[in-house]
Amino acid sequence: MITRVHRRGSQVGGLLRYLWGPGKAEEHVNPRLVAAWDGAGRLIDLEPKVTAGGKQDFRALTALLEQPVRAGYRPPNKFVWHASMRLAPEDRRRTISESTWASMAVQMLTEVGIATTATDPGLRWIAMRHAADHVHIVATLVREDGRTNWMRNDYPRCVKATYNVACRYNLHRRVPPADRTAHRRPHPVEVSKALRTGRAQTPRDELRRRVRTAVAAAGSEEEFFARLREAGVLVRLRRSSTDPRQITGYAVALPGAGTAGRQPVYFGGGKLAPDMTLPKLRLRWGTPTLLPAAPTPGRIERIEAMRQAATVATAAADDIRRDACTEPGRAQATAVAAADLLTSLAYAMEGDRRGPLHRAAEVFDRAARDLYGRVHRSTSRSQEMRAMSRLVALMGRISGNDDAIAALALVMDLARLADTLEQLRRAQQRLHQADTARTAAKALRLVAGGSQPTVTLPPTVTPTSAPTVGGGRRAARGR
Structure with missing residues (x-):
C-alpha cells in the first residue's frame, strides 16, 4: 500500500x-x-x-x-x-x-x-x-x-x-519510509543530454563510479586525488578561507562533458552520493596506513591476494553477525569496507566496462551505507578489509584462468556477506537496504556460478530508470 x-x-x-x-x-x-x-x-x-x-x-x-x-x-x-x-x-x-x-x-x-x-x-x-x-x-x-x-x-x-x-493489516506490499541511502538521481536534462551525445551514462553516474573506485583503492586523500587524476577526472579542490593550506572539499568533472561553451561541469562529492564528501571520506579512511612494498603483480600474487581477501571477508561476515546487536557502529563500518572491497574487485575483473559485477557493487554499496549519509569511525576489521581492497586494486586486472577462479571464489564469499548484511538490515527494519542486499547477493551468485559473464559488451544508453530516461519532455504535437 x-x-x-x-x-x-x-x-x-x-x-x-x-x-x-x-x-x-x-x-x-x-x-x-x-x-x-x-x-x-x-x-x-x-x-x-x-x-x-x-x-x-x-x-x-x-x-x-x-x-x-x-x-x-x-x-x-x-x-x-x-x-x-x-x-x-x-x-x-x-x-x-x-x-x-x-x-x-x-x-x-x-x-x-x-x-x-x-x-x-x-x-x-x-x-x-x-x-x-x-x-x-x-x-x-x-x-x-x-x-x-x-x-x-x-x-x-x-x-x-x-x-x-x-x-x-498484514498487507503483502509494504513501502517503508525513505532512508536517504540512495544516491542522487540525475536530472532529466542530464539524461536527455547523455542520450543526445551517445553517452552510456550521464556524467554524474560516470563520475560516481570513478570516484567510488578511487575511494576503494585509496588510503588517504592525497592518494585519492592522485587516483582520480590517473582515471582522467578533472579535480578542483576547495581550500579554507582562513588557512589556504587546508583542503575542505573537492569537486570533479569529466573532460568533454561540459556546457555549450565547453566549460567543464563540476559536481561536489555530496552531489554524487551522501557519503562522498571529503570530511566523511576522511572519517571512512581513518588513520592513513601504508601497504607493505608489494612485488611486481603476477598471477601467483593475484591468487594469493584473492585468497587473503576471501579469508578476511568470511571473518567480516562473522563480525557483522556478532556486532549487530551490541556494537552496530562496528558492523556498519565493516559493511562499508566490504563495499569497497567489492568495488575494487569489480574493477579488477571488468575494468572500465560496467558489467554485472560493477552493477552488483553499486547495489551492495547502497545496502552498506548508513542512514542519512552518516559515517562511522573505522575499526580494526574495517581497516583490514580496506587494506584488502587496496591490495586487490594494486594487483591489477584479472588475466588468467587461475586468478579468475580465485576471484570468483571471493565473489561467492562476498555473496555470503551480502546475505549477512540483509539479515542485519531486516533486523534494523531498514527494508529498502535489505532488498538491495538481497539483490546484490543474487547478482553475485550469478557471477560466481558463471551464469552471467563478468565482462560484457559496451553498455547501451540506460543511465537511469525508465521514468527519467525520456527527459521528462512532452512529445511534440503533430502539425
Whole structure:
C-alpha cells in the first residue's frame, strides 16, 4: 500500500464533483463515503443528495468542510488537502470491507495529524471510495479553533504512517519510509543530454563510479586525488578561507562533458552520493596506513591476494553477525569496507566496462551505507578489509584462468556477506537496504556460478530508470 499526496487546491466543490463523477475513463463506480471527521455525524447524512433533475448536490458537504476556513484567521490560499491510499496489485485479491478501509484511513490520518478526537478541535476531512483498490481523502487545513495546520513534510509522514498501517493489516506490499541511502538521481536534462551525445551514462553516474573506485583503492586523500587524476577526472579542490593550506572539499568533472561553451561541469562529492564528501571520506579512511612494498603483480600474487581477501571477508561476515546487536557502529563500518572491497574487485575483473559485477557493487554499496549519509569511525576489521581492497586494486586486472577462479571464489564469499548484511538490515527494519542486499547477493551468485559473464559488451544508453530516461519532455504535437 502507498499513499500519494496530490497538489493542494482551493476548490472543495470542484474536487468533490470529480470524485463523485464518472472519472476520466468511466473508472469511478459507486462512489460513497467510508469515514469522516469525529463529530461529523452519520455518513449517510453527509452523502451528496440527488436533486429532482438527477444530479448530485455538493453544496451542503462543501459548506461543512469549508466552515472552519471561512471562520479562520488568515487561512491559506490553498487550503484543500487531497491524498489517495492505494493497494498494491498483489493485495488487490483480498476483499477489503468498507469498515476496514475506514479503519486504515483513520489510523493513517491520526498518525499524520489530520484525524483527531472530538475533544481536540482538529481538521475536517472525509474518506470516500469509488473503486475496490483505493480511497480518496479530502481535508481542509484550518482547524475548528481557527488555526491553520500547514501539514509540512506531509508526504514522508504519510509514507511512514501507511507503512505502519500495512504492517498492522498484514498487507503483502509494504513501502517503508525513505532512508536517504540512495544516491542522487540525475536530472532529466542530464539524461536527455547523455542520450543526445551517445553517452552510456550521464556524467554524474560516470563520475560516481570513478570516484567510488578511487575511494576503494585509496588510503588517504592525497592518494585519492592522485587516483582520480590517473582515471582522467578533472579535480578542483576547495581550500579554507582562513588557512589556504587546508583542503575542505573537492569537486570533479569529466573532460568533454561540459556546457555549450565547453566549460567543464563540476559536481561536489555530496552531489554524487551522501557519503562522498571529503570530511566523511576522511572519517571512512581513518588513520592513513601504508601497504607493505608489494612485488611486481603476477598471477601467483593475484591468487594469493584473492585468497587473503576471501579469508578476511568470511571473518567480516562473522563480525557483522556478532556486532549487530551490541556494537552496530562496528558492523556498519565493516559493511562499508566490504563495499569497497567489492568495488575494487569489480574493477579488477571488468575494468572500465560496467558489467554485472560493477552493477552488483553499486547495489551492495547502497545496502552498506548508513542512514542519512552518516559515517562511522573505522575499526580494526574495517581497516583490514580496506587494506584488502587496496591490495586487490594494486594487483591489477584479472588475466588468467587461475586468478579468475580465485576471484570468483571471493565473489561467492562476498555473496555470503551480502546475505549477512540483509539479515542485519531486516533486523534494523531498514527494508529498502535489505532488498538491495538481497539483490546484490543474487547478482553475485550469478557471477560466481558463471551464469552471467563478468565482462560484457559496451553498455547501451540506460543511465537511469525508465521514468527519467525520456527527459521528462512532452512529445511534440503533430502539425
